[in-house]
Amino acid sequence: MRYLPLSTADREAMLAGIGVASIDDLFADIPHDRRLAGLPDLPLAKSEIEVERVLGRMAARNMPAGSVPFFVGAGAYRHHVPATVDHLIQRSEFLTSYTPYQPEISQGTLQCLFEFQTQVAALTAMEVANSGMYDGSTAAGEAVLMARRVTKRGKAVLSGGLHPQYRAVVETLAGMSDGTIDALPPDPRASEDILARIDNDTACVVVQSPSFYGSLIDLKPIAARCREVGALLVAVVTEIVSLGLIEPPGAEGADIVAAEGQSLGNALSFGGPYVGLFACRQKHIRQMPGRLTGETVDAEGARGFVLTLSTREQHIRRDKATSNICTSSGLCALAFSIHATLLGETGLRRLAAVNHANAVRLADALSGVKGVRVLNDTFFNEFTIRVPGKANDVIEKLAAKGILGGVPVSRLEPDKSDLADLILVASTETNTDADRAALVAALKEVL
Amino acid sequence: MLNKENRPTAPATVATPTRDTFTGNRALQVEEPLIFEIARPGVTGVDVEEPGEFEARLGGRERRAPLGLPGLSEPETVRHYVRLSRNNYAIDMGVYPLGSCTMKHNPRLNEKMARLAGFADIHPLQPLSTVPGAIELIGELARWLLELTGMHTVAMSPKAGAHGELCGMMAIKAALVARGEAGKRRKVLVPLSAHGTNPATAALLGFEVVDVPAREDGTVDPKTAESLLSDEVAAIMLTNPNTCGLFERDVVAIGVAVHKVGAFFYADGANFNAIVGKVRPGDLGVDAMHLNLHKTFSTPHGGGGPGAGPVVFSEALAPFAPLPLIRLEKDGPRLIENESEIAPGEKPFGRLTAFHGQMGMFVRAMSYMFSHGADGLKQASEDAVLNANYVRAGLRDLFSQPFGDRVCMHEVLFDDRFLEGTGVTTLDFAKAMIDEGFHPMTMYFPLVVHGAMLIEPTESESKAALDLFIATLRDLAMRAKRGEAESFRAAPVHAPRRRLDETRAARNPRLGWEKSAPIGEAPPTRHSPA
Numbered sequence: 001m002r003y004l005p006l007s008t009a010d011r012e013a014m015l016a017g018i019g020v021a022s023i024d025d026l027f028a029d030i031p032h033d034r035r036l037a038g039l040p041d042l043p044l045a046k047s048e049i050e051v052e053r054v055l056g057r058m059a060a061r062n063m064p065a066g067s068v069p070f071f072v073g074a075g076a077y078r079h080h081v082p083a084t085v086d087h088l089i090q091r092s093e094f095l096t097s098y099t100p101y102q103p104e105i106s107q108g109t110l111q112c113l114f115e116f117q118t119q120v121a122a123l124t125a126m127e128v129a130n131s132g133m134y135d136g137s138t139a140a141g142e143a144v145l146m147a148r149r150v151t152k153r154g155k156a157v158l159s160g161g162l163h164p165q166y167r168a169v170v171e172t173l174a175g176m177s178d179g180t181i182d183a184l185p186p187d188p189r190a191s192e193d194i195l196a197r198i199d200n201d202t203a204c205v206v207v208q209s210p211s212f213y214g215s216l217i218d219l220k221p222i223a224a225r226c227r228e229v230g231a232l233l234v235a236v237v238t239e240i241v242s243l244g245l246i247e248p249p250g251a252e253g254a255d256i257v258a259a260e261g262q263s264l265g266n267a268l269s270f271g272g273p274y275v276g277l278f279a280c281r282q283k284h285i286r287q288m289p290g291r292l293t294g295e296t297v298d299a300e301g302a303r304g305f306v307l308t309l310s311t312r313e314q315h316i317r318r319d320k321a322t323s324n325i326c327t328s329s330g331l332c333a334l335a336f337s338i339h340a341t342l343l344g345e346t347g348l349r350r351l352a353a354v355n356h357a358n359a360v361r362l363a364d365a366l367s368g369v370k371g372v373r374v375l376n377d378t379f380f381n382e383f384t385i386r387v388p389g390k391a392n393d394v395i396e397k398l399a400a401k402g403i404l405g406g407v408p409v410s411r412l413e414p415d416k417s418d419l420a421d422l423i424l425v426a427s428t429e430t431n432t433d434a435d436r437a438a439l440v441a442a443l444k445e446v447l
Numbered sequence: 448m449l450n451k452e453n454r455p456t457a458p459a460t461v462a463t464p465t466r467d468t469f470t471g472n473r474a475l476q477v478e479e480p481l482i483f484e485i486a487r488p489g490v491t492g493v494d495v496e497e498p499g500e501f502e503a504r505l506g507g508r509e510r511r512a513p514l515g516l517p518g519l520s521e522p523e524t525v526r527h528y529v530r531l532s533r534n535n536y537a538i539d540m541g542v543y544p545l546g547s548c549t550m551k552h553n554p555r556l557n558e559k560m561a562r563l564a565g566f567a568d569i570h571p572l573q574p575l576s577t578v579p580g581a582i583e584l585i586g587e588l589a590r591w592l593l594e595l596t597g598m599h600t601v602a603m604s605p606k607a608g609a610h611g612e613l614c615g616m617m618a619i620k621a622a623l624v625a626r627g628e629a630g631k632r633r634k635v636l637v638p639l640s641a642h643g644t645n646p647a648t649a650a651l652l653g654f655e656v657v658d659v660p661a662r663e664d665g666t667v668d669p670k671t672a673e674s675l676l677s678d679e680v681a682a683i684m685l686t687n688p689n690t691c692g693l694f695e696r697d698v699v700a701i702g703v704a705v706h707k708v709g710a711f712f713y714a715d716g717a718n719f720n721a722i723v724g725k726v727r728p729g730d731l732g733v734d735a736m737h738l739n740l741h742k743t744f745s746t747p748h749g750g751g752g753p754g755a756g757p758v759v760f761s762e763a764l765a766p767f768a769p770l771p772l773i774r775l776e777k778d779g780p781r782l783i784e785n786e787s788e789i790a791p792g793e794k795p796f797g798r799l800t801a802f803h804g805q806m807g808m809f810v811r812a813m814s815y816m817f818s819h820g821a822d823g824l825k826q827a828s829e830d831a832v833l834n835a836n837y838v839r840a841g842l843r844d845l846f847s848q849p850f851g852d853r854v855c856m857h858e859v860l861f862d863d864r865f866l867e868g869t870g871v872t873t874l875d876f877a878k879a880m881i882d883e884g885f886h887p888m889t890m891y892f893p894l895v896v897h898g899a900m901l902i903e904p905t906e907s908e909s910k911a912a913l914d915l916f917i918a919t920l921r922d923l924a925m926r927a928k929r930g931e932a933e934s935f936r937a938a939p940v941h942a943p944r945r946r947l948d949e950t951r952a953a954r955n956p957r958l959g960w961e962k963s964a965p966i967g968e969a970p971p972t973r974h975s976p977a
Contacts, residue, residue: 001818001819001822001823001826001827002818003552003554003818003819003823003827003906003907004823004826004827004830004906004907005907005908005909005910005912006830006833006834006906006909006910010909010910011830011833013910014833014834014836014837014910015833017837017840017841018833018836018837018839018840019840020836020854023829023832023833025854026829026832026833026836026854026856027694027722027725027832028854029693029694029695029696029854029856030694030696030722030725030726031696031698031699031726031731034699034726034727034730034731035725035726036724036725036726036727039724039821039822039825040594040595040724040821040824040825041594041821042591042594042595042816042820042821042824043817043820043821044820044821044822044823045818045819045820045822045823046817046818046820048556048818050817051556051560051814051817051818052556052559052560054817055560055563055566055584055810055813055814055817056563057580058565058566058580058581058583058584058587059560059563059564059565059566059580060565060580061565061578061579061580061583062565062566062569062577062578062579062580062581063569063573063577063578064564064565064568064569065568065569065570065573066564066568067564070570072570072572072573074572075572075801075802076570076571076572076802078568078570082492082493082521084492084521084524084525086562087525088524088525088528088529088532089749090558091528091529091532092532092537092538092539092540093532093533093534093535093536093537093539093540094528094532094535094537094749094750095537095539095553095558095747095749096537096538096539096550096553096747096748097535097536097537097538097748097749097750098543098545098548098550098748098750098751098886099748099750099751099752100535100750100751101545102536102877102881102886102887103944103947103949104878104881104939104942104943104944104945104946104947105534105535105536105881105886105939105942105943106534106535106536106750107531107534107535107943107944108531108532108533108534108535108750109535109750109751111479111481111531111534112528112531112750113751114481114958114959114960115481115482115483115960117958117959118481118483118959118960119516121959122514122515122516123514123516125512128958128959129958129959130958131751132752134606134607134610134752134753134800135606135800135801136801137800137801138606138610138799138800145651163801165798165800165801165802166801168770168797168798169797169798169799169800169801171797172617172769172796172797172798172799173613173799175797176617176620176651176652176653177651177652177653178653216505216506216508218508243510243514244510244514245505245509245510246505246508246509246510247508247509247510247511248510248514251510251511251512267562267567267568267807268567268568268569268570268571269561269566269567269569269806269807270566270569270570270571270578270581270802270803270806271571271801271802271803271804271806272571272606272753272755272800272802272803272804272805272806272807272808273606273752273753273755273805273807273808275753285956285958291751292956292958293958294952294953294956294957294958295952295957295958296947296948296949296951296952296957297947297948297951298944298945298946298947298948299945299946299947299948300945302944302945304944304947305947306947306949306952308949308952308953308956308958309953309956310953311953313643314609314642314643314644314646314647315642315643315644315892316643317643317647318643318646318647318650318656319646319647319649319650319656320650321643321647321650323647323651324609324612324613324644324647324648324651325607325609325610326607326608326609326642326643326644327607327608327609327739327741327748327751327752327753327754328607328751328752328753329606329751329752329753330748330749330750330751330752330753331747331749331750331751331752331753332749332752332753334749334750338524338528340516341482341486341492341517341518341519341524341527342491342492342493342518342519342521342524343491343492343493343495343516343518344486344490344491344492344516344517344518344519345488345489345513345514345515345516345517345518346489346490346491346518347491347492347493347495347518348514348516349514350491350495350496350497350498351493351495353498354495354496354497354498356498356501356503356504356505357498357499357501359504360501360502360503360504361501363504376504377504377506378504378505378506378508379504380505395574396574396576399573399574399576399577404570404573404574404577407572411572411784412572412785414785414787414788415786415787429495429496
């Protein structure tokens with residue numbers, strides 16, 4: 001077996017050195033009657049070529065986004081990731097190191113995380129950010145738990161523009177401890193009256209902008225109402241590139257930002273691994289979940305970085321910890337950070353503008369298809385269309401023609417018949433005029 | 448010696464220079480400022496086309512203030528991160544014996560497979576009809592995990608070990624709710640040696656954590672467990688092998704006792720790598736267990752993730768597994784995303800994450816498992832246990848073992864009694880290992896042992912590597928006993944940084960670069976020559 005360095009002679013010499021007769025003597029504590037008699041009922045070892053063959057065959061059964069006109073979003077977006085990003089994150093020193101528990105020999109990871117935190121805070125216009133969460137949906141769940149700790153209240157109000165799977169994650173996580181969830185019905189037209197739901201028992205209000213249906217939500221009146229009653233505003237962002245163009249949640253009064261960072265640096269990868277972004281106000285840092293990296297000095301006075309405020313964390317506080325998170329999403333955070341460094345302010349603004357421009361062109365083109373209506377007044381790079389008939393059938397017919405045309409809302413809200421004719425359509429910098437023309441032409445055929 | 452051009456070809460004998468370098472650099476070790484200190488306004492390392500003419504649909508919500516994001520050209524970016532990377536230790540560089548963390552070799556084939564367009568470039572919400580190979584892979588991995596654990600059902604979506612713990616304990620809570628016992632069963636038993644994530648998870652779900660002391664030999668006495676069990680107990684969370692590196696030899700009796708009072712048996716699978724192919728948790732009475740794909744199945748730790756923490760369930764808990772479900776049907780696996788698709792009897796407790804889990808990690812783990820096969824997986828467990836015992840045997844006369852000189856599993860635990868009177872602490876000892884070119888072992892964990900040193904060499908180390916590791920640790924122990932405490936307290940002296948002031952970091956937290964001047968104009972704090 002190519003990954004195992006010990007030879008049979010090594011093993012024998014080592015057993016002799018230990019002073020046991022056989023390997024079984026080292027497993028003596030396992031109850032005899034429970035041990036596996038033979039090998040597990042699974043195939044035997046494969047060479048590298050054989051593994052490539054098997055996995056290559058599985059991969060070839062899928063339709064990669066890059067092989068077709070592609071307009072799928074709804075919380076995960078296909079962006080062009082510079083080759084540099086993937087090369088750098090595969091440096092052995094980044095790829096094969098552990099959580100930086102020994103800071104003297106982990107300054108590479110730690111400085112990168114410190115830079116990441118600063119970038120996330122800048123993008124969201126918040127005071128502080130942590131070193132990353134599993135993904136946007138779990139970050140949103142943790143934000144609700146944090147708001148409950150800060151406000152010592154139980155009720156969480158969820159906007160109907162929140163991604164349905166984020167809503168489910170929040171309901172699952174927050175529903176396991178005390179407090180209520182007030183989830184508004186799906187809001188494809190961005191017309192809900194969320195202010196009426198905020199009262200003196202409210203711990204937090206969770207609002208996504210751009211919303212799941214693509215609309216830009218004005219957070220300012222919601223933030224004002226939250227301040228009046230002492231609740232926290234949790235802003236959710238699933239397309240972080242949008243912040244290159246639109247007003248960031250921190251500038252509109254958000255107290256906590258929970259975002260998905262996949263768009264920068266990270267592949268679609270069928271939904272994971274991604275990286276959650278988590279930012280808040282300085283005064284709440286001791287209630288934050290997840291790892292935090294801080295600046296300090298070493299014994300010679302040189303600047304260095306360490307994991308800090310770990311008295312919030314499970315390995316110190318055990319059952320008093322602010323969350324149970326240990327391993328998080330370090331390498332995805334690094335990929336995000338490298339991509340953000342490459343883009344810089346200039347690149348990100350331009351990238352965001354191209355995304356918006358492409359979506360505007362697509363919306364205009366689709367508006368010209370008979371039977372199709374664009375629902376949004378505002379959007380960034382994704383919007384909702386209404387089609388005649390079942391959205392799911394339309395998407396399947398497009399797929400049969402080799403076009404991945406968007407996400408039928410019914411995929412995520414199967415029980416809501418009034419949403420069955422809605423499709424989310426996204427367009428990023430990766431789309432060309434030819435892609436858009438292909439979608440328009442195919443839609444005309446299938447409708 | 449001189450060559451033809453009169454250039455010396457052998458070094459002259461000189462005294463070791465003590466002078467600091469002009470730059471602060473030390474040859475290959477280059478001091479690197481923050482991106483915020485080296486970036487210049489307007490610079491970008493990505494050529495993005497201009498958007499062209501269009502009518503914005505932003506409703507007047509354009510960003511007004513600058514972002515404050517630094518940008519670097521591509522060569523500057525590459526250099527920045529390559530320089531930073533060189534300040535990290537890594538499993539690819541040497542022995543990384545972090546106990547319970549399982550730093551084993553990360554095969555590059557796994558990376559290559561995860562980057563196939565058919566896996567990396569597919570969207571979680573594109574029609575399932577366009578991703579049969581992805582579902583096939585998740586189903587195949589599920590099948591392997593179930594076979595290796597002897598369990599009934601697996602939830603694939605948890606993002607890491609602690610997320611898996613949450614998943615397992617939520618299923619237990621859901622099962623108690625279904626039985627109408629959630630109000631009554633408020634306690635969860637957790638041994639003191641457990642990972643901190645165990646009590647944190649239980650507390651997060653509103654359970655009261657009850658500590659379980661270990662007996663003399665470092666394992667849980669079933670009589671102790673029985674005395675703490677009652678109809679108020681929801682579950683026990685037991686790590687096996689435990690964090691002292693010992694197999695809980697009375698695990699079967701503990702499981703029987705747990706079930707007798709109507710409670711559930713949660714197993715922390717962080718140390719499953721010791722027993723893959725040797726014994727199946729399903730044959731030991733386990734009801735739920737998470738698997739750390741980033742430990743047992745070699746997906747890289749990446750400086751703190753991403754991981755993946757699928758959870759296997761017994762028949763009793765299987766109905767409560769969260770969405771999405773992977774259902775292994777006769778004509779192939781099926782992915783169930785919504786409540787509306789569930790079968791009678793399925794009662795998922797909810798959803799733990801958007802989408803379907805850590806696909807990129809699934810591919811890597813599958814690549815590892817295909818490569819090893821049933822025979823290789825078993826051999827890997829045996830080699831991991833053999834290596835740990837070889838280290839134990841090599842150190843047992845100089846180091847102190849808290850539970851006597853007995854066989855261990857994949858990791859060996861020492862305490863600090865052997866350092867008594869030397870003035871050297873576990874921390875000092877660990878930092879001295881850094882100067883010798885090793886990553887320290889896990890220190891001060893588990894908490895049940897004073898000054899714990901937990902060493903997990905994994906199966907990836909050769910005998911030669913272990914011989915040098917053992918010889919080095921022996922030499923350090925001898926130095927400590929000879930009274931060289933001063934040199935330990937100064938360590939590390941050869942690392943990119945000396946010991947860092949963690950108290951200062953926590954007292955006055957600086958969690959981001961603070962803008963004292965516009966980007967690119969702040970003076971580098973250490974880099975600038977005096």
